[in-house]
Amino acid sequence: MARLRVLFENGAPERVIDFDPQKAPFQHDGRPGSILDVLLAHGVPLEHACGGNCACTTCHVIVKGGLDKLSEAEETELDLLDKAPGLTPTSRLGCQAVIEGDVEITVVIPRFTINAA
Amino acid sequence: MATPPQRVTYDGTIERVDEIAPQTRSFVLRLPPAPRFAFRPGQFISCLLPVGGDTIIRPYSIASDPEDPSRLEICLNLVPNGLGSQYLFTLRVGAVVRFTGPWGTFVLDEPPHAECVFIADGAGIVPIRPMLRRALAHATQAVRLHYAAAAAAHLLYAAEFEAAARTHALFSFAPVLHGSLAEEIERQYVSADDERSRHFYICGVGEIVPRLRDLLRRAGYERRAVQYEKW
Numbered sequence: 573m574a575r576l577r578v579l580f581e582n583g584a585p586e587r588v589i590d591f592d593p594q595k596a597p598f599q600h601d602g603r604p605g606s607i608l609d610v611l612l613a614h615g616v617p618l619e620h621a622c623g624g625n626c627a628c629t630t631c632h633v634i635v636k637g638g639l640d641k642l643s644e645a646e647e648t649e650l651d652l653l654d655k656a657p658g659l660t661p662t663s664r665l666g667c668q669a670v671i672e673g674d675v676e677i678t679v680v681i682p683r684f685t686i687n688a689a
Numbered sequence: 690m691a692t693p694p695q696r697v698t699y700d701g702t703i704e705r706v707d708e709i710a711p712q713t714r715s716f717v718l719r720l721p722p723a724p725r726f727a728f729r730p731g732q733f734i735s736c737l738l739p740v741g742g743d744t745i746i747r748p749y750s751i752a753s754d755p756e757d758p759s760r761l762e763i764c765l766n767l768v769p770n771g772l773g774s775q776y777l778f779t780l781r782v783g784a785v786v787r788f789t790g791p792w793g794t795f796v797l798d799e800p801p802h803a804e805c806v807f808i809a810d811g812a813g814i815v816p817i818r819p820m821l822r823r824a825l826a827h828a829t830q831a832v833r834l835h836y837a838a839a840a841a842a843h844l845l846y847a848a849e850f851e852a853a854a855r856t857h858a859l860f861s862f863a864p865v866l867h868g869s870l871a872e873e874i875e876r877q878y879v880s881a882d883d884e885r886s887r888h889f890y891i892c893g894v895g896e897i898v899p900r901l902r903d904l905l906r907r908a909g910y911e912r913r914a915v916q917y918e919k920w
Contacts, residue, residue, distance in 0.1 A: 601746070619696075621735040621792040622748045627918055628733075628792045648899060648919060651912075655794040 574671055576610050577678040579636070589614045593671055602667035603643075607633055607679060610671065618681060624667035629656035631666035637678035643670040658682050696789055698737065699726050701761060703784045710843050712767040713812075714778060715752065718786060720759055728755050728791035729798055730819035731890075731918075734763065736788045740772050747773030748792065748920075750816035750892075752846075754823075764815050764845065795918035800824040800832065801888040803914075806878065808901060809836045810870060810893030814845050816918065817892050821850075828859045835873065837865035837893075871900055879908040891917040 578587040589610060591598070596605030598613030602624030608631050611618045619630040629652050635642065639662050645653075649668045653659055664679075671677055701718025709715045720726050733750040753762035768774045780786070797820040805824050809817045814836055824832050838844045844864055854862040865873055878887060887910065891901050898919035905915045 620746065621789060622733070623735070623746050625748070625920060627748065627795075627920060629794065630792065647902070651917075652794065 574674050575676040576607065576671065577637070577676065578611065578616060579678065579680045581680055581683040587614070587616060589616075593673060596670075602631070603670050605670045605672075606667055607631075607642075607664070607669050607671065607677070608666035611666065616681075618666050620667055622667075626652065626665060626668050629653065629665065632656045632658070633664055633666045633669075633679040633681055634658075634660050635662040635664055635669070635677065635679050638671075638675055639664075641672060641675035641677060643668070643672055645669070697724060698787055698789055699724070699734075701786045701788065703780055703782050703786065704760065706780070706782060709764065710845055713764065713843070713845065714767075715762055715764045716777065716780070716786070717753075718761045718763070720761055722759070725758055726761065726791070727758065728761075729796040730755060730823045731796040731816045732791035732793045733816065734761070734788040734790035735792055736773065736777075736786055738773055738776050738786075740776050745772055750793075751791070752815045752818050754819050764812070766812055793918070795890075795892065795916060796820070797823055797890060800828050800830075801914075802830070804831045804884075804887040805833070806887055806889045807832070807834045807836075808870070808874060808889060808891040808893075809834070810897050811838060811843070812845075812894060813892035813898075813918070813920070815892075817890060818846055818849075820890060821853075825853060825857055825860055828857070830859065832857075832860045833863065834861070835863045835865055835870065837870040839866075841866060870897065871904060874901060875904055875908075879904065885909045885911075886914075888914045889916065891915070892920075894920045 573590050574593045576589040598609050602608035621630045622628040649665050704719040705717040707715045733748045736747045738745050749763040752764045765774050807817050850862040854860050902917050
């Protein structure tokens, strides 16, 4: 089993999700087994305006633990992250970062996305 | 507990539906005066579509210009087994489409101070149309459009681009109906000269987009001078 710990910059209570990465995909948006896939399947409504197709930055998350346990970012993701507000050295797009194996990952969901009203 | 920012939704009423190419429809949505929907050329909306008892999210690029805040046009292909396009193709004038946005960072607010090359593959022409119009409105250097489609009947807005090429001295339009788009781009912008100050805006579906990106960046164009959106 893998564990995804989710912290919210807006002050919402922390969530801890235990899941079996072998069973991905868990729903239909984002890469199978991605942070977005796991969050949506467990009732955490991470924004994903482009449908999880790596064409916007609304699923931006900041990885606080287990960064090296995620799939490597490809150039398209890195180009998009360049334009994400609040970019950090451990930023990833939730739709692209796949949780690989039985590991523990901690992410922070930022308060704002680039087009938030 | 802090309250998350509210997601603003808009309701667009379908004012017009046109089959502008085989299996391709343009939908013009009339927007209410408030909240005002402001966007930048190249952005997309994220439609919230009621399908199968669920709400599915489908992004559609905006084909129209931002100067008219009362209307918005999207344009899409009917995708086999595509839940979003199949639903939208059932809608008629008067139906309401709910959406959020605008979204996306593939934008052009004003043309670069350099030769400006747009490259579209198939439906990738949709966001490029308003970007191109904005570029032409302020162009001081050459603006080019390379647009690949499976056949002439699938070239969207072709008459408009041909007319612009006739009236605008700085603009050239090159449809690509036979042969390889990547080969044409390589021949014209990589092999032909050592000029590397051009700016590129690329949009399409699938692997052609990163292929073109890599071709141009590896040839020496600045990373940020090669903007793209891959669907």
